[in-house]
Amino acid sequence: MGGASASRPPSEPPTWWRRCGVHTNLNTKPWAKVPVNEDDRAEVGKGHEFPTQLFKSHYNMPTFEISKYASSEILAWAMSFSLGNVVLSGTGPYVYVITPALGATNPTGLELPYFSFVQQIRPGGSAVLDEMLVGCAVKGWKLSIKNSPGRASATCSVECVTTGMYTSPSGITLPAAATPHEFNAGMITALTFNGVNYLSGGSAKQFLSMDASWENNFRPGFFPGSGSQDGYQIQGRFEWGDRTFTVQFVVRVQSGSTEYASLIALTTGTATFTMTRDANNSFRC
Numbered sequence: 001m002g003g004a005s006a007s008r009p010p011s012e013p014p015t016w017w018r019r020c021g022v023h024t025n026l027n028t029k030p031w032a033k034v035p036v037n038e039d040d041r042a043e044v045g046k047g048h049e050f051p052t053q054l055f056k057s058h059y060n061m062p063t064f065e066i067s068k069y070a071s072s073e074i075l076a077w078a079m080s081f082s083l084g085n086v087v088l089s090g091t092g093p094y095v096y097v098i099t100p101a102l103g104a105t106n107p108t109g110l111e112l113p114y115f116s117f118v119q120q121i122r123p124g125g126s127a128v129l130d131e132m133l134v135g136c137a138v139k140g141w142k143l144s145i146k147n148s149p150g151r152a153s154a155t156c157s158v159e160c161v162t163t164g165m166y167t168s169p170s171g172i173t174l175p176a177a178a179t180p181h182e183f184n185a186g187m188i189t190a191l192t193f194n195g196v197n198y199l200s201g202g203s204a205k206q207f208l209s210m211d212a213s214w215e216n217n218f219r220p221g222f223f224p225g226s227g228s229q230d231g232y233q234i235q236g237r238f239e240w241g242d243r244t245f246t247v248q249f250v251v252r253v254q255s256g257s258t259e260y261a262s263l264i265a266l267t268t269g270t271a272t273f274t275m276t277r278d279a280n281n282s283f284r285c
Contacts, residue, residue, distance in 0.1 A: 023074065023178055026067040030119050030129060033166070034060045035232050058222065058233040059164030063139055064117075070143065070154035071180035072281040078158045082138040082214055084112045093280040100243065110239035112137055112216070117162065118172045132170035135163035137238040140215040143285075145185050145273075147208045153185035154275065161218060164234030165227065181281040189276040190284070193249060194262050194269035203251070203259065210249040210273070212285065217241035247271050 036058050039051035046052055068074045076096055080086050084101030088094060103110050117136050121129040139159040146153045191198045191207060198207040221235030228234060249271075253259040262269070276282040 023068065023180060026069075027065050030121070031064040031117065031133060031160075031162070032062055033164070034062060035230070036060045056231045059229060061133075061162050061164050064160045064162070066158040066160060068156055068158075069151040069180070069182050070156045070184075070275070070283075071182040072277065072283060073178065073180045074156050074158070075143070075283050078138060078141045078156060081113050081115060082141055082158075082216060110219075111237055112240065114238075117160065118170050118174060120170065120172075120174065123174070127169065130170050131166050131168035132172060133162045134165040134167060135235075136160050137162075137218065138216070139218060140213065142211060142213040145188070145210040147185070149184075149186075151182055151184055154183045154187075161238060163221065163227070163236065163238075164232065165229050181277055183275040183277055183281075183283065187275045187277055188273060189282075190272060190274035192273075193247075193251075193271045194259075194267060196259050196262075198251065203257075206252040206259075208250040208252065210247065212247045212271075213245070215244045217243060 035056070038055045038057045040046070040053045040055075041049065041051035066074075076098075079098040080096065083098050084106060085099045087097045087099075089097065101112065115136050117133045119129060119131060119133070120127065123130050137160065139161045141156060141158045144155050144157075146155075188199070196203050198204065216238075217240065218238040219241050221237045221239070222233060223236060226234060226236030251259060253263070261267075272285070274282065274284040
């Protein structure tokens with residue numbers, strides 16, 4: 001993957017990518033906390049095979065999916081936190097050129113930037129849920145382009161992991177939700193896969209759908225001194241493993257066409273697509 005770039009309006013500060021702010025989420029489930037316990041059922045000397053004691057082990061926090069319609073805001077944030085190497089240019093609109101970090105030059109080794117995640121239900125004096133999960137990282141993302149109308153034609157889902165550390169109550173007063181600058185499939189202004197331009201020429205209008213995904217394949221972060229919460233061990237870091245990037249797409253092809261010949265011959269090449277909303281909001285991968 002060569003990288004991705006995203007533009008932001010002049011009103012946003014250069015450090016915007018380090019904060020997601022308050023945005024809506026199509027995933028209505030809260031991020032669950034799962035404590036794991038042990039017992040003494042396998043230990044001899046009790047006179048029977050039944051457990052008599054419980055012991056705290058660790059927090060096994062499941063992944064959490066942030067699911068949104070694709071926008072310049074969520075794409076800039078997802079790419080920045082999942083790839084890690086961000087180069088800023090411009091004075092407004094700001095342009096972020098984002099490429100995968102390398103362990104040899106990344107200031108934090110194999111660790112990507114971390115963030116905190118606040119989730120609230122009826123915050124205030126009678127809050128049902130108000131907590132901040134600390135030490136979160138982007139596990140991976142998926143960008144889907146569909147042959148359909150509306151906002152659902154371009155969606156982005158981001159898988160997040162967290163250490164198990166949290167603060168409750170969060171102590172955070174969230175501002176109003178931001179208004180995203182969303183894309184849809186009709187805003188694709190460049191679409192060239194393996195040397196074939198699907199927006200012009202003989203292959204125009206033959207593109208149906210695409211799924212692009214990135215996976216960091218984090219290594220487990222439990223180690224001596226990784227920390228604890230409520231007496232349960234938590235993870236102290238997330239280091240990327242063998243990262244993978246995949247692009248799958250569906251097009252209509254004819255026998256004897258360049259696209260069909262490249263498919264059968266396993267020809268490799270580059271995939272480039274651009275979504276443009278306006279002069280201040282675009283995404284290129």
